[in-house]
Amino acid sequence: MIQGYADQHDMHNFFQATKTTYGPCSTGENPLQSQNGSRLLKDDDAIYLHWKEHFKLLLNREPTISEETLQVIPQRHVVDSLGIHQPSES
Template identity: 45%
Template sequence: MAQHLRNSLQERLPKQYPEDVKGHWEALKTTILKTSRDIIGFKTSKHQDWFDENDAEIQHLIDAKRKAFCTWQNDINCKAIRQAHSKAKSDGERTEKQLVDGEALEIQWLADTGDTRGLFSATKAVYGPIYQGLNPLRSKDGQSLLKDEAAISSRWREHFQELLNRNTTFEMEAINQISQRPIMEHMGDPPGHNRGPECHQKAEQRLPVMEA
């Protein structure tokens, strides 16, 4: 496919471009996009969306909402945009609920009848396939791409070891500019059991009063 795309681009790219930069870019962009769409196409969704079967109805609601928005830009007192937004929201929620209810009834019927294969297919159509894989990671020098689990774990271990064991550096000039605060020698005394009268008074105030 890559070779086919390359050959198609070489055939379709214009031989001469407009002199201005904008025209040059538009011609190049249009050719690349059209060729890529024809050869590769767009990515299609693997799961069933609730709006797949209602594209025309939803598109009509979106067009009405956009039209109301253009009207509101010219007249901020126009209430059409609020009505269009409310209708698009309510109709969209209604359509989604109808599809979800239908899918739920179908899946429940498949479960009740013991159709395991149909149950799996219906559930997969709703939730879509689950992709499980490792995220590749660049090596320390950035030249290679690590794809196996052992190499990725080793690279993360190396990264955090370097991150958490860095040598701390500081400027003595900045330390010397910090003014010396008075040293409180009593903070180094061991704690004792003898407390002053103020401490006992505060402790008594915090005690709950028991009524007879």
């Protein structure tokens, strides 16, 4: 039956039959495990705070590259005129 709707390109009945067969879409809830794995976060605010802390820890780390390594990398000459907007002549 559902295949017949798909073969006929009858999308309205195809999706209606699919919904009837498999049930409605999920509620949109996406629980997340806490950082230490002790609980499941379901509240939007708790999930937001979890991701905020995750990225804070991820992005605010001390550099892992040594100053000596940076000194070995060849440097290019700085071209000061790049990126400077020149007004167009009217």
